[in-house]
Amino acid sequence: MSWQDKLRQVEPYVAGEQPKINNMIKLNTNENPYGPCKQIKDILKEIDIEKLKLYPNSDGEELRHALAKYHGLKDEQVFLGNGSDEVLALTFLTFFNGSDPVLFPNISYSFYPVYCDLYQMNYKEIILDQDFKMYVEDFKQPNSGIIFPNPNAPTGLLVSLDFIEEVLKSNPDSIVVVDEAYIDFGGQSCVPLIHQYENLVVIQTFSKSRSFAGARLGVALGNKEAISHLYDVKNSFNSYPIDYITQQIGLVSVLNSQDMKEKCQKVIQTREYTKTKLKELGFVVPDSYANFVFVKHPKIDGEELFLALRKEGIIVRHWNKPLIDQYLRVTIGTDQQMERFFEFLENYLNQKELL
Amino acid sequence: MSWQDKLRQVEPYVAGEQPKINNMIKLNTNENPYGPCKQIKDILKEIDIEKLKLYPNSDGEELRHALAKYHGLKDEQVFLGNGSDEVLALTFLTFFNGSDPVLFPNISYSFYPVYCDLYQMNYKEIILDQDFKMYVEDFKQPNSGIIFPNPNAPTGLLVSLDFIEEVLKSNPDSIVVVDEAYIDFGGQSCVPLIHQYENLVVIQTFSKSRSFAGARLGVALGNKEAISHLYDVKNSFNSYPIDYITQQIGLVSVLNSQDMKEKCQKVIQTREYTKTKLKELGFVVPDSYANFVFVKHPKIDGEELFLALRKEGIIVRHWNKPLIDQYLRVTIGTDQQMERFFEFLENYLNQKELL
Known part of the structure; x- marks a missing residue:
């Protein structure tokens, strides 16, 4: 030993x-290829560095409120994390604890199987066809949770809201996570479906469309109950994942969408x-x-x-x-x-x- | 279901x-009660916001190097995380996977049992005496890992390096984590013992002595092999936990120690x-x-x-x-x-x- x-x-x-x-x-x-909005520069100049000695707001209250408004949701439906990788990591840990496998496409974000290994969760890959197409029938089997990016990465292909609705309806007893890291580049977001399906969690990131890869901000959106469970797990891992400065500049980004x-x-x-x-x-x-x-x-x-x-x-x-x-x-x-x-x-x- | x-x-x-x-x-x-060094203000004014569109250095290379130098260690012996809470969370997950219980004092940082619950790990509390004193004999029992703060929180009491050495010697088959969140306020750090004991991991934070609670930086120090395992688990959780700006201002803090x-x-x-x-x-x-x-x-x-x-x-x-x-x-x-x-x-x- x-x-x-x-x-x-x-x-x-x-x-x-x-x-x-x-x-x-x-x-x-x-x-x-383009940087964030120029107002960020002014905010950085004005940061009161005395504030750094104090813990930041644990949930990024103001930023959360601005994002809720942006998405037409309530504050309690918004979860913030240290980049969408952290949000994904905490999402797997919060929602995918059944005995059946977690389902995701075989050609997809290669972090998904890594999370499963980390937490010793079973998973089953949904095999895409040779044109990288997903079939909704494949998501009608026992599972502990479902996740796929939309548009998918690295293929870039998009599924329709009808596709997502059918997956949601077929899996009322599982959380279905739609990873919308790239949604702002022309896809139709499924965020409005949150009002209809309590088993939907949507993950977005500031890294791509908001030019914030260097600033680390990720978001989960869903029903109030699901989001509160996500916060419980986050508060069992790290009380303050988002620093004061990032909360300030993130807010400026949302206000300048x-x-x-x-x-x-x-x-x-x-x-x-x-x-x-x-x-x-x-x-x-x-x-x-x-x-x-x-x-x-x-x-x-x-x-x-x-x-x-x-x-x-x-x-x-x-x-x-x-x-x-x-x-x-x-x-x-x-x-x-x-x-x-x-x-x-x-x-x-x-x-x-x-x- | x-x-x-x-x-x-x-x-x-x-x-x-x-x-x-x-x-x-x-x-x-x-x-x-006192803010961070005033040079932080200048750095924030000079931040090139175009850099925010790019992912930050995954391991905080420059900051890591500066910290290694500060502690007389090699770069590979330094791990950086999003506050010491994240470092602790990843430390539990990396090192404490045996079947015996994790040991920590019953009066101590109350996040320790939370991590154990999160990961479904067994733990056993070491009972302090009525003056909150720890006894080294209590750490001589089967365990999957040992952790205690020094000075202890919330008591403030310090144990000697002799005490720590005896715990290390009695547990060559476990990682012993000394949580030095408050060490800069007059305690003697056990960091030099890293050269002698490969089972020692020391955790420190920028939140207290460096007035960086709002900026989120935590540190683990240990032997190269242990630290590399910690990075493997971190890279199974979140590739980029420390944003670009925090890396820049953290470096300034270390250079102005x-x-x-x-x-x-x-x-x-x-x-x-x-x-x-x-x-x-x-x-x-x-x-x-x-x-x-x-x-x-x-x-x-x-x-x-x-x-x-x-x-x-x-x-x-x-x-x-x-x-x-x-x-x-x-x-x-x-x-x-x-x-x-x-x-x-x-x-x-x-x-x-x-x-």
Whole structure:
């Protein structure tokens, strides 16, 4: 017996790399190419640093209120966490404690199985078809909980509100979590369904559409009772996950949501142009509703192209995993960044005589 | 069967209240009466808000390096988390997975049993004597891990490095966690023992001595292997717990540690004066090495005094729990705040004809 025998056995999630390369074009972790609203700068200048000696508001009261208003919900229907990864981690721990498996798609956010391993929960992957499509029938089986991103990551594909409603109706005895990390890039949010279905929990993040990856804010929305259970578990883990400054700048972001929406529109325009351009270049391009595209070229190996791009300082995401190893996930950058990406691809395809 | 049947059963930790009372004297959550170093203000003015759109460094590399240097350790021996509550939560989850109970004192940080309930771990409380003293023999029994604060909270009492060494030597097959949240207020840190004992993990916080309760930074220090396991579990929970701004201001705090030490000296002076003064007023005053005192008056009920103070806007901490319900935990404030506290007590005791 040793102290090592008492360790939790885990296989940690591996986040996209944050390489230190000069002049790189970073299209690998779905960050927003545009920064947050400029009012944040003023707020940071005005922060009273004496406030830092005091514990922050435990639940981020003001920010919570602003978000509730933004979503047409009551304050008690809003949960805040340290990035949506923490919100997801606490959501699994709060709601998925049955004996049946947790259900999620086999091609999806790769943190889901990691949470299950961490908490020693069973899970069963719902197998997507070869076009990465989900079928609602697959979610009609015994489970301890259901989670899927919408739009899905890394595919970018969207399901309809009808699809979500059918999953909710078929599973009144489970919490169904819809992970809307990328919803602001053109998808239709299922938040309004919260008024009808008490088993729906929606998770969103400030990291993507609100350009707050560096600030760590995630959100869960749901019925009052479910959200209060989530707070109970959070208060059994960490009383004060959101620091004072983040609460202040998060509030400014919500109060300036129009700025976020305009930046999302720019990303959407660039994404649509990117889809057209990549199709012209011979790529297979599933119909993404997110701030990334998930693409493959029928005649170029995924890893080979990933490495060739990397050599040019263009960093995209590639997984050495069955079913998706021929694909690259490419974050939508600025128009200028995407032009450099297309230019490289054109040269590359020309050299291979594939254009 | 309902979704409620799949909930995690928890009894959340209850943090000290953050009341909204004008002109209150807040002596209830062990915050530092003095703010952080003034250089923080400049850093906040200079923050490049464009950086917020990018994920922060996952491990807080620069801050970690500065802390390693401060403690005479290697970078790989330093773990950073979102406040020491998160560090504690992840420490329990990483190291305490045996079948024997986790050991901690019965009068101690009341978050410890909450973590055990959250993770469904067994625990056994080590019973302190009537003067709140711990005995090393009690830590010589089968266990999955050991944790105690030093100085202990809420008592303020300190154990010696010899005591800690004996616990470490008697438990080579368990991780022994020493929670040094209050160590900068005059106790001798056991961090140097890390070089000798691979089963030692020391937890510290920026919330108290560094006046960073509002900024959320906690630290674990230990041998490289133990710390790497802690990172594996953290990376199975949340990839980026520490936001960009907190990493920047945390670094400034560490680089200006002299400022922290001077402010701690002021708190220590006020604490020593407080002890003397309270003894003069007839209180029982255990010998605190923290930024609070844990006191009772032999002739006044604890709750009664708590409520009388509260009525005057002087907020201290009281627990309605066996063994400690006659005590009040009083955070050391500024000299001026403490004078108002003493003044109130003198009047109160005079009215009761107890002086």
